[in-house]
Amino acid sequence: MENYIDESGWSEGHKENVSYAYLDWCTWNGFLYTPKKYRRTKKLPYVPHEKDIEQLIGGFANSIYAPFLQLLKETGFRPVEACRIKPGDFDLEGRKVTLNQPAKGSNPRQMRISLKLVGMLLPLISDTLTGERIWRSKPDHIYNTIRIRRSKLAKSLGNPALLRVNLKSFRHWKATMEYHRTRDILYVKELLGHK
Numbered sequence: 001m002e003n004y005i006d007e008s009g010w011s012e013g014h015k016e017n018v019s020y021a022y023l024d025w026c027t028w029n030g031f032l033y034t035p036k037k038y039r040r041t042k043k044l045p046y047v048p049h050e051k052d053i054e055q056l057i058g059g060f061a062n063s064i065y066a067p068f069l070q071l072l073k074e075t076g077f078r079p080v081e082a083c084r085i086k087p088g089d090f091d092l093e094g095r096k097v098t099l100n101q102p103a104k105g106s107n108p109r110q111m112r113i114s115l116k117l118v119g120m121l122l123p124l125i126s127d128t129l130t131g132e133r134i135w136r137s138k139p140d141h142i143y144n145t146i147r148i149r150r151s152k153l154a155k156s157l158g159n160p161a162l163l164r165v166n167l168k169s170f171r172h173w174k175a176t177m178e179y180h181r182t183r184d185i186l187y188v189k190e191l192l193g194h195k
Helices: 002-006 012-028 050-058 065-075 079-083 115-126 139-157 160-164 167-182 185-192
Strands: 096-099 109-112
Touching: 002 012, 050 065, 050 139, 050 160, 050 167, 065 079, 065 096, 065 115, 065 139, 065 167, 079 139, 079 167, 109 185, 139 160, 167 185
Parallel strands: none
Antiparallel strands: 096 109
């Protein structure tokens, strides 16, 4: 199995993930296996330009995904966290959103939102029951829909930089902009919900 993993042509990180999956399988079947150590190549996250983020959001105008992307931009929520948002999590009058179901063991948090986002959310919230999620599709469906439209948008606008903007890029952008504005790494840590 190690030879197969070594000769696979996968990245070091993927090889490591597969070897740990194999370890789980071996443990489950009563075999002894010690996974080989792989050296992951660390890369800096991609931080897009604001104009690229705005083009992407604009490409979803009159769609339920424009407010989703605007929410990611303004809050730095993980995409899966934004998928969990319900109408009761918003205080539209006070222009706040509360994340009570954070992902990856993060802290819950409350964020201010813009009037622009409030306007985008009003039709969605009025069409959603209080206990339901605003974006009811499964996260994978949302990601794929956005990815497909992003590819078409990049081609039609002649902007290949859009292809590098994924949903996590919004979080990277928010963290980078807030650190640039405040120079306070602890504030950014709290903003992102990191423990």
